[in-house]
Amino acid sequence: MRTAACLPDNSYTEIRLRRYRDALTISGAAVIAFSVWDVLKVYIGLFLGEKTLSDYFTDLLPKIRIPEGVPEETMQIVLWVVLLAGVIGVSIFILLYHLYIGLNAMQEGHRTVKKKKIVYLVCDVLSILSSATVLFQSIRVYFVGGEDARQIGLATLLVESASFLNYVYLFYVVLKIRITERSAS
C-alpha cells in the first residue's frame, strides 16, 4: 500500500477554514454571475422588451428644450448618443464593481494573495445596503401593489433575495475566516 505524498492537515480548525474558503469562492463567483445576469437582462429588456430604448427616446424628445440655431436632426443624434452612452457606461461600471468584489473574494478563497484586503468588504457592505433597499421596495410593491406591480414577478423576487443573502453570507464567511485564522495563530 502506497502512502499519500501529501498528508492533509485535518485538524478541527483546518477543516473549518477549508469549508469557509470554499463557500467564499462560490459566493464570489455568484456575485459575478448575478451581476452579469442583471446587466444582460437590462440589455435584452431595452432592446426586445415591452418598453424599448426607442420608446424612451420618443418620450424624452418633446421634453427637451432645443437651443436656437440647432437643427432637430442633430438634437436627435445627440440624444441617442447620450442615451446609449449612459446605458453602456452605467452597465460597465456595475460590472466592474461586482467583478472587483467577486474576484477579490475568489482570490481570498483560493489563497492566491497574502495581504488581507478591506476595501472589497466595504464595497460588499454597500452592496448589502443597496440590495436590501431594492429588495424591500420589491416586496412592498409585490404584496401591497403599486402602479408597476405587474413588472415584478415571483422570479425577480427570488433572484433579488438570493443575491442579497449571497452578499450577507459573503461578509459572514470572511469574518469567520479572519476570526478563525487569528485565533489559530
Add this chain to the structure above:
Amino acid sequence: MTIRQRFQQVFVGVLMLAFGAVMIAYDEESYPFIIALYSLALELQGFRLIWYFFTMARLMVGGKSILYRGILFIDFGVFTGSLVFVPQIYILIYLSGTLALSAMIDLLRSREARAIHSPWKLKTFQGAVELITAVICLVFLHSTAMVVDIFSAVFIFSGVMRIVSAFRRMPVITVS
C-alpha cells in the same frame, strides 16, 4: 444506462418527434411556440436543480452553487417567456448557436468514446449532421419558412437518434 434512464431517453425522443411534427404543421407561426418551449425547458431545469439542492446538494461541498444556478435558470426562463416582441432572426441565430454547440458536444463525446473503444460511429454521424445543418441554417437565414422546416427535420432526426441509442447495448466501464 439503467432501465429508468432508457425510459427517460425514449420519452424525450418521442416528445422531440411530436414537437418536430407540430413545427412542420404550423410553419412560420410556430415562433411563439418555440419561445414558450424554450422558457418552459429552462424553468423545468431550474426547478430540477433547486429540488436537487434541497434533497442532496445541501450536504455537498460547494453545493450552494447548484442553488444559485437553479435560481438563475428559473429567472432566465420566466424572463424569456415575458419577452413579447422578439425578431425572428434573433431566435434563428440563437437556435443555430445551440445546434452548433450540441453538435460540438456530440463530436467531442464520440472522440472520447473512441478512445475507450466503445461504439462511436453513430454519435459522430449525429454530430456531423447537426453541425452541417447549423451551417445551412446560417446560410439560409433570410427565408424563415425554410429554416423552420430544416429545424423541425433536425429535431425529428435527433429524436430518432435518441430512441435508437436508448435501445442499444452499452459496454459498462468498471474502475479497477
